[in-house]
Amino acid sequence: MPPPGGFESVKYKRNLPFRGPGGLAILGGVTAICAYGFYRVGKGNLEKRELQREKAWSRIHLVPLLMAEGDRDAYRREQAALTREREIMKDVPGWEAGKSVYNSTRYRSPDIIVL
Template sequence: MPTAYRQDMPPEGGFEMIKYKRNLPFRGPGGLAILGGVLAVCTYGMYRVALGNLERRELRREKTWARLHLVPLLLAESDRDTYRRQQAALARETEIMKNVEGWEPGKSVYNNPKHRPQEFVVI
C-alpha cells in the first residue's frame, strides 16, 4: 500500500511578516538637545566667571586705593614707634653708663663723621 504523501504548505493567508526591524524604546533627548544643554551651561558658566572677574578687579582696585590712603598713617605710626624706641634706648644707655665719667648718652661711639646709625628698626 502506497503511502499518501502530503506536502507541507503555507497556512491560509500566508506566514506573518518576519520582524527584522529594531524596536528600541525612546532613551532620552537627542544629540542636538544635549548639545544645546551643554552650550547653555557653558555660556552661563562663562557669564559667571566674567562677573567674578569684574568683582575681583573692583576689590583689587579698592584694596590698592585703601593701601595708598593708609601709607601716610602707617609712616607716621612707624616714625612714632622709631622715636619711642630711640628714647627708650637712650634711657637704657643713660642708666647703664651713669657711673662712667665723660660718657655722653646718645653720642656716637665712632669718630668718623661718615658713619650713620641705623635709621629704621627691623622687627
C-alpha cells in the same frame, strides 16, 4: 487543528525604549550651560578686579598712617634706648648718652632697632 478563532497574530514590531533627547538638544543644552558659565566667570573677574583695585587704594591711603606709626614707634624706642644708656653708663666719666659714634653731623637713621 487551530484553536477556534485562529492563532494570535505574530508581534513583529520592534518595541525599543525611548533613548533620551536628540543630539541637537544635547548640543543646545551644553552650549547654554557653557555660555552661562562664561558669563559667571566674567562677572567674577570683574568683581575680583574691583576688589584688587579697592585693596590697592586702601593700602595707598594707609601708607602715611603706617609711616607715622612707625616713626612714633622708632622715636619711642630711641628714647627708651637713651634712657637705658644713661642708666648703664652713669658711672663712666665723660660719657655722653646718645652722642653719635660717627664724626659727622649728617643724620643717619638707626640701622638696627633693639626690640
